[in-house]
Amino acid sequence: MTELLAAGLYRLRRSKFLWLTCLALGAVLAILILWEWHDLHRTPPPVADNNLTASLPLSDFDQVVFSFAAGAVLLSSAVCAWELGAEYQDGALRNKLAVGRKRRDVYLASLTLTVLTVFILCLAVYLPGIAALLCTTGSFYMGWGRALALMAGLLLAGAAFASLFTLLSFLIPHRAAAAIVTIGLTLALLLGGAVLTDRLAEKPEYVSYEMTVNGEIVPSSIANPRYIPEGPVRDVLTFLADFDPGGQVVLFAQTKTERMGRLMACDVLFLVLTSTAGLLLFRRKELR
Amino acid sequence: MENVFLARNLTKSYGRAKVLSGLDITVPKGSIYGLVGRNGAGKTTLIRLICGLQLPDGGELELYGQTGRDLTRARRRVGAVVESPAFYGDMSAADNLKHQFLVLGLPDQDRVPELLKLVGLENTGKKRARSFSLGMKQRLGIAMALAGDPDFLILDEPANGLDPEGIVEIRELILKLNRENGVTVLVSSHILDELARIATHYGFLEGGRLIREIDAKSLESSLRRRLHVTVTDTAKMAAALDGLGLAYTVLSDREADVYGDTSVTDLTLTLRAAGCDLLTVSEKNETLESYYIDLLGGERHD
Numbered sequence: 001m002t003e004l005l006a007a008g009l010y011r012l013r014r015s016k017f018l019w020l021t022c023l024a025l026g027a028v029l030a031i032l033i034l035w036e037w038h039d040l041h042r043t044p045p046p047v048a049d050n051n052l053t054a055s056l057p058l059s060d061f062d063q064v065v066f067s068f069a070a071g072a073v074l075l076s077s078a079v080c081a082w083e084l085g086a087e088y089q090d091g092a093l094r095n096k097l098a099v100g101r102k103r104r105d106v107y108l109a110s111l112t113l114t115v116l117t118v119f120i121l122c123l124a125v126y127l128p129g130i131a132a133l134l135c136t137t138g139s140f141y142m143g144w145g146r147a148l149a150l151m152a153g154l155l156l157a158g159a160a161f162a163s164l165f166t167l168l169s170f171l172i173p174h175r176a177a178a179a180i181v182t183i184g185l186t187l188a189l190l191l192g193g194a195v196l197t198d199r200l201a202e203k204p205e206y207v208s209y210e211m212t213v214n215g216e217i218v219p220s221s222i223a224n225p226r227y228i229p230e231g232p233v234r235d236v237l238t239f240l241a242d243f244d245p246g247g248q249v250v251l252f253a254q255t256k257t258e259r260m261g262r263l264m265a266c267d268v269l270f271l272v273l274t275s276t277a278g279l280l281l282f283r284r285k286e287l288r
Numbered sequence: 289m290e291n292v293f294l295a296r297n298l299t300k301s302y303g304r305a306k307v308l309s310g311l312d313i314t315v316p317k318g319s320i321y322g323l324v325g326r327n328g329a330g331k332t333t334l335i336r337l338i339c340g341l342q343l344p345d346g347g348e349l350e351l352y353g354q355t356g357r358d359l360t361r362a363r364r365r366v367g368a369v370v371e372s373p374a375f376y377g378d379m380s381a382a383d384n385l386k387h388q389f390l391v392l393g394l395p396d397q398d399r400v401p402e403l404l405k406l407v408g409l410e411n412t413g414k415k416r417a418r419s420f421s422l423g424m425k426q427r428l429g430i431a432m433a434l435a436g437d438p439d440f441l442i443l444d445e446p447a448n449g450l451d452p453e454g455i456v457e458i459r460e461l462i463l464k465l466n467r468e469n470g471v472t473v474l475v476s477s478h479i480l481d482e483l484a485r486i487a488t489h490y491g492f493l494e495g496g497r498l499i500r501e502i503d504a505k506s507l508e509s510s511l512r513r514r515l516h517v518t519v520t521d522t523a524k525m526a527a528a529l530d531g532l533g534l535a536y537t538v539l540s541d542r543e544a545d546v547y548g549d550t551s552v553t554d555l556t557l558t559l560r561a562a563g564c565d566l567l568t569v570s571e572k573n574e575t576l577e578s579y580y581i582d583l584l585g586g587e588r589h590d
Contacts, residue, residue, distance in 0.1 A: 002393075003390060003393035006390045007387050007388075007390035010386065011376065011379070011387055014378075014379060016378075086377075086378070089377075091370075091374025092374055092375065092376055093374075094339065094341060094368075095375070095388060096391055097339065097341055098340065098366060098442075099363060099367070099392055099436055100340075100362070100363030100364035100365075100366070101360075101391065102360055286341075286343075
């Protein structure tokens with residue numbers, strides 16, 4: 001498999017689509033952070049307490065970096081589908097199998113390179129993002145420990161997505177169709193994850209304020225109809241939200257770091273399941 | 289003679305359509321094996337099975353004496369162009385070859401310029417393979433197949449898209465590889481005259497079966513002499529030739545092909561006696577094409 005990996009890396013180095021996407025992502029992020037920083041200093045906060053007001057925009061800077069990283073995962077679906085699609089469209093897959101490369105090795109090498117592609121896209125956000133933060137706020141507002149955990153979480157969710165991209169690209173021989181399905185499914189997983197995360201974050205009740213006849217304002221609790229009560233339904237939905245790498249990406253984009261261990265375990269499970277399915281299906285796939 | 293490849297009772301279906309139905313074929317070592325058959329006869333399907341792109345429904349494949357799972361290892365000695373030439377369209381010819389060298393685990397890429405020169409693509413520079421002409425793409429496909437220095441080269445319609453000069457170059461390349469390097473070649477082609485110039489063995493496919501397997505010498509001796517004649521009445525001619533026991537094909541009211549060893553004088557006298565005048569006569573040798581058409585069921589009266 002090392003030969004296939006070496007050949008894949010050779011091709012990856014020549015992928016203009018990948019490197020231009022990386023350049024565009026990194027440049028836009030760095031410019032955005034520098035522009036916002038410039039804007040923050042040009043218009044001083046209206047409230048006297050600088051410590052209070054400054055904390056909000058500074059935490060926003062962190063969120064910009066992780067929102068871009070989530071965007072990078074979405075963009076990676078297009079890049080990976082395009083690159084993997086060339087294997088079928090250009091017939092390169094035939095050249096590998098006809099000279100005696102095992103299907104398992106071809107699949108696993110492609111999976112490894114797709115994971116690497118997603119990592120490169122994430123790094124194209126992290127590195128300029130960190131550089132821009134060092135030049136402006138000086139560091140992550142949330143602290144390096146939490147930031148590194150989020151980065152690792154996003155990389156692992158990206159790897160789970162990469163295994164899905166590989167599966168789809170090896171099963172759909174038509175490059176454009178594979179790209180459409182891959183991008184569409186990635187969007188669906190991100191949106192589905194966002195909706196599920198939003199619903200599960202609903203509180204059981206919310207506070208309402210009522211004015212009594214005496215003119216007093218009294219808080220009262222009202223049951224939240226959108227809240228999903230504890231029980232099997234909530235458990236299933238929580239598992240789905242955690243298992244969906246799109247849901248994780250949404251959580252990380254919001255810089256939330258709850259249940260990191262469980263989320264990472266779900267990523268590994270997702271990766272193993274999709275890769276096993278891909279290997280089994282590709283083993284008997286009829287190629288033309 | 290040692291065999292490079294053989295298949296026994298090979299079957300393959302696409303859905304309900306049976307493409308190969310009990311195919312038996314043997315490719316001897318050192319041969320140039322011409323695979324002849326009309327569209328849908330099963331030529332490309334057979335090549336896909338040899339290359340491991342598809343799996344047979346039944347039967348046995350043997351490559352360099354290896355069968356089953358060991359076929360994958362035996363394929364390392366194979367180079368192939370299946371249907372359309374395969375390469376990355378967004379890379380240059382040299383980069384594609386370097387990539388294929390890496391796939392093959394050959395870190396020494398000194399042979400890249402040599403291979404490019406061999407197929408006449410040495411001056412393509414950084415031009416993307418996607419923008420090559422059809423002939424150039426075909427040459428690049430062949431260069432990719434040769435990257436691993438294969439012992440067994442499989443070419444599916446290698447003359448497709450090539451100009452006359454390109455066809456001659458590919459022919460000479462195949463002959464050179466076969467004679468100087470001892471490469472066994474399996475080549476499928478619709479251009480039978482071209483195939484006849486290089487093949488040492490032939491396999492004729494029809495309806496997913498090999499209807500005849502023959503070597504070039506046996507084929508040559510079985511290709512019969514043919515006299516193309518114009519006569520006044522082909523009905524009277526037919527009666528006279530039936531009496532002589534000669535084979536013939538009636539082409540029109542006045543034209544026919546007569547097969548077998550007979551002198552023009554004897555033919556003229558026989559026809560004259562039957563009340564039929566011989567107006568013109570020209571001698572032609574039966575070609576691979578006419579042999580193939582006959583094999584598929586031409587209208588010859590034997």
